[in-house]
Amino acid sequence: MARVDTLEHLAELIPDPSPRAAAKVLDHIDTQGAAFIAQSPFLMLGTEGAEGIEISPKGDRPGFVEMVDPRTLLIPERPGNQLKMGLRNIVANGRIALIFLRPGTGDMLRVSGRVELDDDADLCARFTIESKPALLVMRVAVERAFFHCARAALRSGLWEPDTWGQAQRISYGKIYAEALDNPEIEPLFDAITDERNADLWH
Structure with missing residues (x-):
């Protein structure tokens, strides 16, 4: 090289x-x-x-x-x-x-x-x-x-759905839970994210 x-x-x-x-x-x-x-x-x-x-x-x-x-x-x-x-x-x-x-x-x-x-x-x-x-x-x-x-x-293939593969769901709860060493907050953060995103889509 x-x-x-x-x-x-x-x-x-x-x-x-x-x-x-x-x-x-x-x-x-x-x-x-x-x-x-x-x-x-x-x-x-x-x-x-x-x-x-x-x-x-x-x-x-x-x-x-x-x-x-x-x-x-x-x-x-x-x-x-x-x-x-x-x-x-x-x-x-x-x-x-x-x-x-x-x-x-x-x-x-x-x-x-x-x-x-x-x-x-x-x-x-x-x-x-x-x-x-x-x-x-x-x-x-x-x-x-x-x-x-x-x-x-x-x-x-940016705009071709056949090339996209399976959608990946990002768990921000998992990210925060691992970063803060607090597994109990994972579902809480994911629920907040899902609710916020739902509000944006409608």
């Missing part, structure tokens, strides 16, 4: 993109990107800070991310696990990378740039769902945006 630790070595394995291929990388979100975001119910959010790199899932009703203009996005923050790993990275670093997905669509939209957190009450109220405003809003200044082709999704 040889370690690839220079750009020259990397270029030997994967040539640099042609001018045509590189032309798809924009400094703004174009009309197709805007339409994609308007229908996307899910994204992956990448950040970096002193504790390392984090990837956070964000999901809501399709179009939950608002595009103010081709270089500005607003992403609401909803109640979650309160670990705030990505949010702490944003405060420390101010950099962000996003991948937007649409079910049934192999193409994905990649966006990166700068980000700030905003807790203005009126702004958070714009993202109210079921009488609950956003906790805060991430304001993204877009520096790069482009569509990633469908090959990764096609290879993985």
Whole structure:
């Protein structure tokens, strides 16, 4: 095994993109990107800070991310696990990378740039769902945006149910019970998780 630790070595394995291929990388979100975001119910959010790199899932009703203009996005923050790993990275670093997905669509939209957190009450109220405003809003200044082709999704069978196999149920009760050395809490936490998820689905 040889370690690839220079750009020259990397270029030997994967040539640099042609001018045509590189032309798809924009400094703004174009009309197709805007339409994609308007229908996307899910994204992956990448950040970096002193504790390392984090990837956070964000999901809501399709179009939950608002595009103010081709270089500005607003992403609401909803109640979650309160670990705030990505949010702490944003405060420390101010950099962000996003991948937007649409079910049934192999193409994905990649966006990166700068980000700030905003807790203005009126702004958070714009993202109210079921009488609950956003906790805060991430304001993204877009520096790069482009569509990633469908090959990764096609290879993985991402949207093909026949390739999924049997569903795996994650027991958070088991995780907490083992971490806290308290087996009695396993059914309690699993019941809480099931109830919370049921409320979200309906």
